[in-house]
Amino acid sequence: MVDTTVNIDLSGKTALVTGSTQGIGYAIAEGLAGSGARVAVNGRSAEKVDDAVARLRESTGADVLGVAVDVSSAEGVDRLLAELPHVDVLVNNLGIFGAVPASEITDDQWRNYFEVNVLAAVRLIRTYLPGMVERGWGRAIQIASDSAIVIPAEMIHYGVSKTALLAVSRGFAKEAAGTGVTVNSVIAGPTHTAGVEDFVYELVDSSLPWDEAQREFMRLHRPQSLLQRLIEPVEIANMVTYLASPLSSATTGGALRVDGGYVDSILP
Ligand SMILES: NC(=O)c1ccc[n+]([C@@H]2O[C@H](COP(=O)([O-])OP(=O)(O)OC[C@H]3O[C@@H](n4cnc5c(N)ncnc54)[C@H](OP(=O)(O)O)[C@@H]3O)[C@@H](O)[C@H]2O)c1
Known part of the structure; x- marks a missing residue:
């Protein structure tokens, strides 16, 4: 008999959520931990990481650990890898945003957006994808934004970085084709x-x-x-938890919307 129960069980999986001491990342960490995953919380501030770990252990009773590193630097990712060599579910949630007039933003600010919002995710996928492929199972999920598609005039730099993240996801999904590893992005809309x-x-x-x-x-x-x-952070987390689960096995190379219909388009 075919089992048609929709039941998300991530026990036995280790998940890493970047930038997860607050906001959407924290909700994602809570969703994954609540579904049985062992979850690594990340942020630059050790104090905020410790606090988030304590709150998540309390709310989920799960195995939660913290890694306080700056994942936008190669050294930070080296330290992360030393502390957390095995990741089954990678959630590239980290992203910075802020309005800067297009005619005033400097080259250095542009580079910083690229480093934090794009290159950090690329580096982490490159770091953890080979292990996932070797084990024949894994998930890489990138948190993009409606701004990837509806480029805001006051945040061209942010929109461009999120458009690039969609391309990164699609490209790495091809790299992982046929391996049991899926790579997707989630387009989050305006969130509380x-x-x-x-x-x-x-x-x-x-x-x-x-x-x-x-x-x-x-x-x-x-x-x-x-x-x-x-949108409430938990509503984005619910999509990520589903994507992280074995139930989403036929979804790869996609961009899934949790944008409240903000982007006026049928696709993606
Ligand atoms: N909020 C929205 O309405 C919205 C809408 C669409 C998409 N998004 C996307 O959703 C994601 C999360 O957004 P959010 O608003 O929830 O974020 P947020 O509240 O600003 O949280 C930022 C988190 O990232 C950590 N962080 C910052 N820089 C870091 C670095 N270099 N290395 C490691 N951790 C770092 C912060 O901790 P430390 O400061 O201690 O490092 C904190 O845990 C982003 O990708 C964003 O673009 C947000």
Whole structure:
């Protein structure tokens, strides 16, 4: 009899989530740990890593470890590899963003966006993919953004870096073709992360309760969203947990949207 139960079980798998002491990365780490994976949390600050590890152990009861390194440097990745040689599920969540006028952004700022948002992911896939291929199973998941497709005028550098990340995912999926390892990206839309509430209240009536304030913000400033509210980090984490699981075995080389319909397009 065929078992058609949808049951996500990541026990026996080791996952690494970059930039996961807060925000979307933290929610992803929690989702993977809650599904039974052993999870490595990452950030540059050892204090924030220790705090996140303690909170995740408390909320999931899972085997959670922390690796405080800067994954945007080759030395950081060398240290990471020494502490964590075996990864089955790699989630390249780390990404920086910020508005800088296109005519003012410097070459060094452009390079920094490339180093952090693109090269760090490339380096980590290159580091962990061979082991996954050798074992015949693995997942590499990159967190992209609606800005990869709808390039914001005030963040061309960010949009370009996320477009590049989609290309990186597609390319490495080809590199891993036929091996049992899948490589995908997730296109996240506007999300309720730290700092977003202050940002929203700067733009709408500050006396409104949060739920109404965010709906007003979306209506006025993000009218393309079909969801008409911000996305919660756990909603992105749910997609990542599915992609990380054996259930997603036929999905590779793809870009999956958790954007609340923000990108006005049928594909990807
Ligand atoms: N927030 C949104 O609305 C949104 C929308 C679409 C896509 N995204 C994407 O989702 C991802 C997560 O975004 P977020 O808003 O949740 O992030 P965030 O809240 O800014 O979290 C950043 C995390 O990355 C760590 N970090 C920063 N630089 C690092 C480095 N060089 N090496 C290792 N860790 C580093 C931070 O810890 P330390 O400071 O201690 O290093 C922290 O844990 C990003 O790729 C972003 O582009 C976000």
